[in-house]
Amino acid sequence: MKNISLIKKNDTEEWVQQQGYLFLFCLSVCFIGISLAISSPKEMATGLKSILFSPAVLLTDYSVVGCNGSAFFNSGFLMLFCTSLLKIHQRKFCEEMISAVFALGGYAFFGKNIYCLLPIMLGTFLYAKIRREPFSKYILVGCFGGALSPVIGHVSFSLGIEAPYNIMLAYLLGAMIGFVLPPLTTHFFHFHKGKSLYSVGFASGIVGIILLNIFKVFSVEPTANPITLVADSRFFQLCMLAVLSLILIVGLIIEGFDLSEIKKFSRENGHRLTNQLTHCGFGMILLNMAFVGFLLVGVLAVMNIPINGILFGTIMAVVGYSARGMNVKSIVPILLGASLILFLVPDYSVNRIEVIMALLFSIGLSPITTNHGCIWGFVAGMFHLIVAPAICGFHGGLSLYNSGLASGLIAGFLSPLIELAQQKNIVRKSPLE
Structure with missing residues (x-):
C-alpha cells in the first residue's frame, strides 16, 4: 500500500502524460486482444471486409454486418490509430483526448472505420497547413469529425459509381468535410455557449443536413436503417x-x-x-x-x-x-x-x-x-x-x-x-x- 500511495504523490505533469498515453494504448490493445480471442482469422477477415465496404448509414450494427470479433478489432484499431497519431505529433495529454479516443472506439461499433476516417483526417491536416498551425491542434477535431463517416461510405458504395472514381469522389468530399469542420465547430460553439459537450457533433449534424439536401437534389439520398432490439446479448x-x-x-x-x-x-x-x-x-x-x-x-x-x-x-x-x-x-x-x-x-x-x-x-x-x-x-x-x-x-x-x-x-x-x-x-x- 505504501508503494501505491507514492504513485499519487508523484502525480506530476510528466507522469500524467506517460500514464495517460499508456492507458489509452493498453485499452486499444485489450480490444484487439478480445477480437483475436473470440473470432478466427477467417471470420475476422470476412467481417472486417464487410465493415469497410458498408455504407454505414445510421444505424448500422457492425457486430451484425461483420461479427463480434471484427467489431472489437475495428474499435481497438481506431483507438490505437488515434492514440498513435496524437503521440507522434506530441499532443499534450488532456481530457478531450480521452473523449476523442473513447468516442472513436464507441462509434467504431456502428459507423466509424479507418477507410472513412482517413479523408476527414486529411482535410483537418490541410486546414492546419493552410493556417500554418501544428496538426496536433486539430487531430481531435478530425477524430470527432469521423461522425460524418457515413458520407464517405454512402458515396463509395451506394451510388453505383465504378472504382476508382467512387473512392476518389468520396475522399475528395471527405477531405472537404475535414477542412471545414474546425472553423464550423468554433463558430457553432457560441450558439449553445458550451451547454452541450458535443460541439463537433453539432457542427457535424449541420454539415449532414446540408449534404443530405444536396444528395436529394440528385436523387441519391441515403435511407436510414431501422434497428430494433430483439435479443439479449x-x-x-x-x-x-x-x-x-x-x-x-x-x-x-x-x-x-x-x-x-x-x-x-x-x-x-x-x-x-x-x-x-x-x-x-x-x-x-x-x-x-x-x-x-x-x-x-x-x-x-x-x-x-x-x-x-x-x-x-x-x-x-x-x-x-x-x-x-x-x-x-x-x-x-x-x-x-x-x-x-x-x-x-x-x-x-x-x-x-x-x-x-x-x-x-x-x-x-x-x-x-x-x-x-x-x-x-x-x-x-x-x-x-x-x-x-x-x-x-x-x-x-x-x-x-x-x-x-x-x-x-x-x-x-x-x-x-x-x-x-x-x-x-x-x-x-x-x-x-
Missing part, C-alpha cells in the same frame, strides 16, 4: 462490465485507493473542457468515468434493456465524454427527465434503439445541470428525448452524432430562456455545489 454486457471494472481498478490504483477527493470532481463545471487533470488528477477522472458507466449500465438493467453492439459503443462514447466534467451528480436529473418522457410517450418503446441511445446521450447536456441547477437539467433531459429520436430525418443518417445535433439545438434553445428566468427570479440560479 450477455457477451456485450459482460464486456462492458469488464471494461468499466478495468477503468475503475486503474483509477483506484492511481489514487492509492483513496476516495476522499471524489467530491472535488463533482464541483467542476462541465463547460470548462481542460481543467479536470489540473484540479482533480488522472486517477479521479478514471474513477468518475467508471461511476458514470456503471450508472448507465444500471439504468439499462432496471429497464430490462439488453446491451447489443450499438449500445455497447454508445456507453463507451458517453463514458469518454464524462472525462470532461460530466459526473453522476450532474447527470441524474437529466436521466430522470429523459426517462419520464420515455414512459409518457406511447410511441416510445424500449425496443426502439434510437430512443435508448437518445436516453444515454442526453447526459451530454450536463453543463446545464452543473451551472443552472437540477430543475433545468431535468427539463433539458425531457427536451432531448423528445427531439433526438426524430432528428435523424434531418440528416438522413449521414451524421453518427445524432444526439450531438439534438443537444446543441436544445442547449441553444434553452440558454436564453434560462437567462431570462434567472433574471426575473422565475427559477433561481442554483448551480450544483
